[in-house]
Amino acid sequence: MRARRSYSAYILLTVFVVGGLGYLIIPYLRSKSSEPVASIPTESASAPSFVKEGEVTFLSGGKMIKKIDVEIAENEAERNKGLMYRPYMPDSVGMLFIFQESAPLEFWMKNTQIPLDIIYVDSNKKIVSIQKNARPFSEENLPSYADAQYVVEVNAGYTDLHGIKVGDSIQF
Template identity: 45%
Template structure:
């Protein structure tokens, strides 16, 4: 999935997806074309345990525009973290995204505010955050439910000042 905007960047409603497309540099990501996504890891605290995910970071408009578009697979504990640097309402879509994804909408303090499960590949329907968020984590569709991840759980990563 990629990020798409309605004219401005932050402070206005942000859309994520492909053709409105707006979606740093360590390792070359699989199937990411010429974009090199910085890699990191994060923890999700849920149900008294911590789940570790290896992630790619989408930190600028170009990276957010590409997102996970054109990927044919994603590892079971892999994902992409879209950082918007400040809280704002955001929305994503699935154009040019080949696999179903769960989207975890995360507040500035790392709290998961909402989850959209099993986003439909190739759909151009908007998927709004429902609340202003700092970041969005995309993981394999169905993983949040399978792993017991829910709103109110905490994401630990340096962008939230807790990782």
């Protein structure tokens, strides 16, 4: 009886060892085959990269507060996409939206991964309202509360950090 248990244990141990080696070796052999291996794109590989198209300077009483590099969204397709699908944005950049006419505006954060401050600016380039810390992926409408022709989007907290407020102005 004792010999049979030892023999059974030996067979069971051998099966586990061979199975374990097979589990480790088969994926290695498959990766060495001539068949192409499908790759899954990473989020950063598919995320749009920043392209500097201009600069926006924030002014208070005619004095410069801060300057950022911006991408410009000046047609409907660019305005609709905005900063969607970007997992990160440096504090030194933003997006400037340019509209043909001044009117009440509303933005939302659908497909936008980073929290933003949305700065509404009138036709005289004066800041009329700021929607602070807009929540990522939110479909809530964030209104300008006044006529606006330009909108600047920056990282959430940027306006508080640099003291940018309603009544200040921009230059681009």
